[in-house]
Amino acid sequence: MGLNVENLKMNFKTIEEFKSFKEYGLEELSMLEELHISMVEDNTSSPFYGIYYGDRLAARMCLYIREDKLNLIPTSEKFLEIWKLEVLPAFQHKGFGLMLVEFAKSFQLPIMTKPRVKSQSFWEKMNFVPVSDTSTRLIWDPNAVDTQIIS
Template identity: 75%
Template sequence: MQLPVKNLKVNFKTIEEFKSFKEYGLEELSMLEELQITMVEDNANSPFYGIYYGDKLAARMCLYVKQNRANLLKNGSNKYLEIWKLEVLPQFQHKGFGLRLVDFAKSFNLPILTRARVKSHSFWEKMNFVPLSENSSRLLWDPNSVTTQKIS
């Protein structure tokens, strides 16, 4: 059963769901403050995406569309995505939810930047992300330079 990735509305229900992540997650993964700052009841253009298992939010990510104004990407792309934070609740880890969120982001066929947080570097490597530059902590997935593979 493939659970869909849903755009999360910015409302009080989502704030309550995010609180369960903050209990388990580290401060650097907390999205609660970002959600509260951008809160407009049922905002349809939310940068937050998630996967529900039953009625429980099991995984979430913050995905922004950015302009390549500073020529950060040298491949000529004028837009890219940034996965700011991605987190799967402990009881749902190792079930493919993180993979599903990243595949959702890859489906836009734009370069994706992220930072490996909380011992997640090997996860991003499996997803074909590479360091943006030699000493960079930022990781890049470029649809034009890698073959997209699914991890089984």
Template identity: 50%
Template sequence: MKPVKVEKLMINYKTLEKFKHFKEYGNQELSMLEDLENNLVENQSDSPFYGIYIGDSLIARMSLYKVNKKYDYYFEPRQDYLTLWKLEVLPEYQGQGYGKTLVDFAKSYNLPIKTNPRINSHGFWEKMGFKKAQYEMERDLGENPLIWMPEGVKEKPVVK
């Protein structure tokens, strides 16, 4: 795979149209579309989405949110962390390193990362260095979150 650039995606009609090609297109995108229609917001820059383009085609994307340390129940000491979700690579581009490129981009923030993997994606996340969260909160609703920690960060001990 030749080097690719991860770009912050603008929330605009063009981007939302491209999202329709992804299987995980859902409520979040529909909400953004409604905001655009109601407020005529164009090129909103605080988008949580990042993606990889090949030419004019968006071929991979993810959503990345920073969570304030006051809501941290996973790491010791409490700290800001990232929640990564909606990572998806279009089928014809899978297995070519684009998903890894997105995860590496998230890791470059050097903050712990939490994700809730979809069915059949655990192998991918394990290859990326993610492990099952030891500290499970009731609010995770049985989603079995996986986490990645930069060096020097420790996960909270298991609470029974």
């Protein structure tokens, strides 16, 4: 079965699919509010991406393009932010999270995220490093020479 990361449509079917994640996930990973806001604002492009296993949404992430107004990243004026990433329990440890992160990395922009729900080691395996010595945010920068902390 060929698995692909795809842009999720902003519609009522997606809302129903997101509800299955809320059953398993923590409130901080719920994306229903973001989906409702996007539908109300009538955005034509969705910040939501997912992987279907058969006809079931097995993994999802919320991915935003941000401008680096604070100059956190010396190598780029823009970066991606993975706001939330979640894989349903039945599909964990099967590479779905990796597929979502690799999809984001394919844009060749720095990626920032804030680890949630004990996910720090996952992000470290994906070569994300702290933005600074005091920050809880992590970054992956395709332009960084090495994986040292970016100051």
